Amino acid sequence: MPLAPRPPARSRRRSITTFFATALMAASVAVALPGASASAADPTLQQVAASKGKFFGSASEVSSLNEAPYAAILGTEFGQITPANSMKWENTERNQGQFTYSGGQSIVDFAQSHSQTVRGHTLVWHNQLPGWVSQLPASQVRPAMENHIANVAGHFAGDIYAWDVVNEAFNDDGTFRSSPFYNAMGKDYIAYALRAARAADPNAKLYINDYNIDGMGAKSDAMYNLARDLKAAGVPLDGIGIQGHLAVQYGFPYQMQQNFQRFADLGLDVAVTELDVRMQTPSTTQKLATQADYYRQVAAACAAVTRCVGITVWDFTDKYSWVPGTFGGEGLACPWDDQLRPKTQVIDAIRTGFGYDSGPGDTDPPTVPTGLRATGTTSSSVSLAWTASTDDTAVTGYDVYRGGTRVGTASGTTYTDTGLAASTTYSYTVRARDAAGNVSDPSAAAGATTQAGGGEPPAGGLKVQYKTNDTSATDNAVRMTLQLVNTGSEARSLTGVEVRYWFSDQASSYTTWCDWAQLGCGNFTHSVVANGSTAGADHYLRLTATGGNLAPGAATGEIQLRLHKADWSNFNESDDYSKGTATSFTDAPKIGVYVGGQLIWGTAP
Ligand code: 9MR
Secondary structure, X not given: OOOOOOOOHHHHHHHHHXXXXXXXXXXXXXXXXXXXXXXXXXOOHHHHHHOOOOEEEEEEOHHHHHOHHHHHHHHHHOOEEEEOOOOOHHHHOOEOOEOOOHHHHHHHHHHHHOOOEEEEEEEEOOOOOOHHHHOOOHHHHHHHHHHHHHHHHHHOOOOOOEEEEEEOOEOOOOOEOOOHHHHHHOOXXXXXXXXXXXXXXXXXXXXXXXXXXXXXXXXXXXHHHHHHHHHHOOOOOOEEEEOOEEEHXXXXXXXXXXXXXXXXXXXXXXXXXXXXXXXXXXXXHHHHHXXXXXXXXXXXXXXXXXXXXXXXXXXXXXXXXXXXHHOOOEEOOOOEOOOOOEOHHHHHHHHHHOOOOOOOOOOOOOOOOEEEEEEEEOOOOEEEEEEOOOOOOOEEEEEEEEOOEEEEEEOOOEEEEOOOOOOOEEEEEEEEEEOOOOEOOOOOOEEEEOOOOOOOOOOOOEEEEEEOOOOOOOOOOEEEEEEEEEOOOOOEEOOOEEEEEEEOOOOOOEEEEEEEEOOXXXXXEEEEEEOOOOOOOOEEEEEEEOOOEEOOOOEOOOEEEEEEEOOOOOOOHHHOOOXXXXXXXXXXXXXXXXXXXXXXXXXXX
């Protein structure tokens, strides 16, 4: 898609001067870069972040530093570097007692010559760990771990602003992950590692780092409890690393800013350490708009929390992203593409998230969209089209409203609203947005009536079936067995499919379990999401598929789920919206199925 032009340099000069004046971390002046077409007048991401007292960094492979166009961007746009692999155990102590620092040293040298800080990553992790560690007798794991930390953190002492001392200590349900360290020492290994790191490098900030703790949920609750306990015990812990590996198909993490704030309120720093936002390829204008919006929201969450110290992207270019090699069919996750061209939509969104004011001359909203019309309906969807707006800089997207509520965004001039009721009339309006966040007045409304249902399966080709395996509606567990069924005529991937089981309760913290699934519990993640104050549905259990395929007519088989309150007190399930009584699999229209945030099965409360 075309890159949005920036306002002329002349009209932006004052705010850019302000950026230079307020930058807290030194960064080179932007120059014309091979492969980077961002205007020289634009502030770099580091400058924008620094205007809020934060840094903006990137992970980097040591081999990439030799690539001049890559190095030019890395050295200019960013204020911080994390070695993607070169400080990991397998690269620093492949054989016991033999240490190698050359890769990490190259990153440090590059960073120092570009006035950048370095995040050390990572000292204690179950992954990229040489085999000899897991073969040690239990009694030798602690001395080996402490020796590794003493040497690696000791070697780089003074050159590292923060260490990811312990990485990925938790399973997704909040239990501790089995690892050579946990298996030998129990959870105390975390305190031992932090103390060893403090001794080796007294001035580095010491972090625990993990993924899927971006928003509130069982896993971030577990991290919160651990951090609180470590602080109470006087263990040297300075911050929580929130990796931030997001995906447009899974929705934005729940209450990210509040999650950052609760760690900050423990007296800890927070850093977004590995941000990327992937999507299933190929891209669409909708996916790209969602991706940019997620980047914006992360920057805004960090900007809003004083102790959020900065954001690091997990490499800045799709050329070196880990995503395609790990998630088949997914990619495009980084702010620069695989040709090292900046994705203006993403980069502008990050700037907007940090509150960058694009300057005088850009306070005019786009023109009001005209010609809004329904171009098609089904029993559950309405397709809309309108005539493009114009703007003094560029229109960056449109917000679509149904009955006054924003239901979606579009980068182009079409949108399909799904998950609607049959034979129902809806009223729509559309507003246009520009890069500075100016929004037009709403368009004239357009009405559309969905077609009659006729008893056909709902659009989307998936349904959920339920059977209860709950022996009591008043005990301390809510249990259900679900299965997804492909009602379409084509095979489909389950990746990104989300099921919502709505229930009512006032607890603030829950633990969820997948007890058994025919496809394997590893193909699903689960958590509890707060859902306002709707009677019978103020929370829902969210089940998300991360893999698996269904042939036409095929079903996943049983997915046995269970949830408890954090304090293990009893539920009263009698008014739970999604609870059923069937004891063999039955269609469950009060349980929702969502794809890309759109309801494709069931009726939401
Ligand atoms: O980007 C890293 C990739 O090159 C490695 O192959 C991979 C091995 O697990 O690790 C990647 O980085 C990970 C980071 O160290 C910890 N969080 C998840 C990152 C992506 O997998």
